Amino acid sequence: MRPTPDDPQAWNAYLAEGNRTQARKRVSADALIRDRSGRVLLVNPTYKPGWDLPGGMAEANEPPDEALSRELKEELDLDITLRALLVVDWVPPHGPWDDQLAFIFDAGTLDDDRAAHLRPHDDELSEAAFVTPARARELLGDRTRTRLDAALQAAQSQRPLYLHDGRPVL
Template identity: 45%
Template sequence: MTHPGFEDDVRAEGAPEREFHTGVAGRLPRKTVAGGALFRDEAGLILFLEPTYKPTLEIPGGNSEAEESPLRTCRREVREELGLDLPVGRALVVDWVPASGPWHDKIVFVFDGGVLDAATIARITPDPGEVRAFGFLPLADAADRLRPSMARRLAAAQLALESGEALYTEFGRPVHAPY
């Protein structure tokens, strides 16, 4: 779901800019984009998923599909992984992740999923193809089951919740102005 007026915004932008040098657009690097949600329970514990396809814990979310915004990605992945259409709030963190092995570098957005009450938690129906289990843990207790960059990214997201301001991070480490 795009915002109201999105199609009008696209039309108002006009025709795509022409290339000054033919073929330059095709030679530009491509980045992977992802969106995830930081959900908490009423005690402030973080919702973690145990994926079926990797050994580390994750938060609900995933990689964007073609022409999909990070927010739309997050909402779609939450719906797919948890079986619920939950609201997703403001951006907490925008994190750059360097390339690693076969994976391109990536821009990861962490959005505020808010606090889930007991009734909502009881309705979570994980997709068995993607999620082996889920649970709520303090970040410190989950840290040994997270990639170090994810632990740093989630710590930054918690800082953003406390401060009310989104953070830009690189590999999970906050970068402070001036850049």
């Protein structure tokens, strides 16, 4: 017989067992940041090949928006108010990785002075650059490229998109 909330100790033990056995998701949170001319901010990580959107992985029990704010502060010394959720992409298992939820948030437009002086602030990034969306598509890997396209579309339509491995489903 399953315990009930009437027995708080047994109930919490029952819930803890369920929590222990249920799947956990990896979560990433990236930002769409633009300059006044509409160029997109990309970063060049030192720990993997290729360019990426600014952001990173959430820590255990960290909300995606807070993970993004933390990563932007650590890596680029940016304190930005996030404006909107643009994309949620469910990424299926691939290589050694389990599935993942990838979020992209609209982090607005940097003024000319902030954009011109933006530099990496830790050793996880070698470069940060504003590039045209067309150039970003050339520099990004397939998954991030499709997410960027969806983020740009969502920012334009002011409607978030839900994707499965880069393909809209809703």
